[in-house]
Amino acid sequence: MKKHIMHIALATSLILGLWSTQALAYKVIDVSNGGKITGVISFNGTPPANPTLKMTKDVDYCGATISADYYVVNNGKLQNVVVSIENIDAGKPYDKKAIIPFDNKKCMFSPHVTTAVVGQRLGVNNTDPILHNTHLYHGPKKKTMYNIALPLKDRVIKKRMRKPGIVTVQCDAHEWMLGYVYVSKNPYATVTAADGTFTIDGIPPGTYKVKIWHEKLGEVVKEVTVTAGGTTTLDHTFSQ
């Protein structure tokens, strides 16, 4: 009997040990002469039309219809694309206590796509005078991570992003609402701006796998070499 308990204790500590090394995978180190990756993400051709969303509830406030924000293309440049370095175990420091803003605004999520580092908190706000509930789902199987009601305006609720991966955000009260939080293992993740540009800096020299992800167009992984103090250009063009 005692032997069994010993075995379990051993197994548990082993598993816990493995888990904590995994969880603490990212190490903050001094990056004095880091390099930079910068580039533009484009869309070749005519982007698919965004569907018109019918707002069937709170019409007085939300309006009757709105165009979805799945494809935001300006002059062939694509917004809301996540660019992230996947395999980096040690690098620049980041604010672990940062609150990543995420708003329910005019019956849509704002921003539509954002990033957070594992352990950081999402600050969910509701600037609408109506009930929203921010329902966060983790991973491709979309399992509930949190489901919080936001019945009152302008009260920020902070929720920790515990696991890396893509978090889909929805509102059960307004089924057309859709957003994403890309939870990265390291602070080297960003989202493209309205002009399709992005910059990731403070990268220790080395060769990395960089993931480029768009909610509808999927993902590509590219290998990029970063030199000390140098700037590497990484462009990508999606097409349908």
Added chain:
Amino acid sequence: MKTRNWILGLLVGAGLIAVLSLAVSAKTNPAPEEKPFYTMFFEYSSATGNIHPVGESPPVTPGLLKYGEWTYRGLCIGCHGPKGDGNGAVWELGEQYIRNEDHRLPRKPRDFTEAVFKIRSTPSGSLPTDLDLFEAISRGLVADHDMPSFKFLPERDRWAVIAYIKSLSERWVEEADYQEEPVEIGQPPMPTEEMILAGKEVYKQMKCAKCHGPKGKGDGPSAPELEDDNGLPIVPRDFTDASQFVGASDPRGIYRTFTTGFDGTPMPSFADFLDEEQRWQLVWYVMSLRTDWDMNKAREMLQAQADTAGGES
């Protein structure tokens, strides 16, 4: 070896039949015309077995785990499936019903490999406590869940099943370090007319009517499009019929439900928006919506409960 398989097969079969007949009897028994008021505290009904554990939970040993697996294979496998992912034979049968006739859609059995649990005393996004699981297994889940009560099982068997269920998802290991504490729920205050009136205001402020409707009939404007994590349609609870409450229908159960939310469903947690006083107001307002509501009886029962609790300690 062959005989052993035979016996195992027989056992599994017997278990399946037991579960099926329980589920069927739960369905075919016509609802009584007048629902007894004790639905308010239905965990104290006269049927055998206890909802809350009396003894301590046994330490998790390989023996207990094995025993839990054995019990699971006998009693739970029919709905929750051999892998524990909710794809049991009964569910597949249920799916056929849905396709073939106008059958109300049941909820999919819990997927223990994902370990997202609806009924928890812990905040939204957390795993439930062992006690939460014990009570859910003991109470069963009514309404569209078809989860029978297993309070006839000895406590040790229920703990063994819980230990086994917890071995089916990595979440239990991964999140051991930051498991959140259960919310503290004290004894409910005596209901008063003022409290119910205040609760009505909380119901309005929290916009519960959005899904549950202005009179709590489960017919709010957002009700028709609601879906659960499996993409299956789901209806908001009708507060007028307490016999259909999925969690517990007693005051503390209702307090828990809107505080922690039902993960895996559209029911969110209101924990960040309500203080203690407002929560009890809301509890009594929701309680007052049931058709068999009787304030005096509620006060009597609450008093009796407080007396018993006082006498025990």
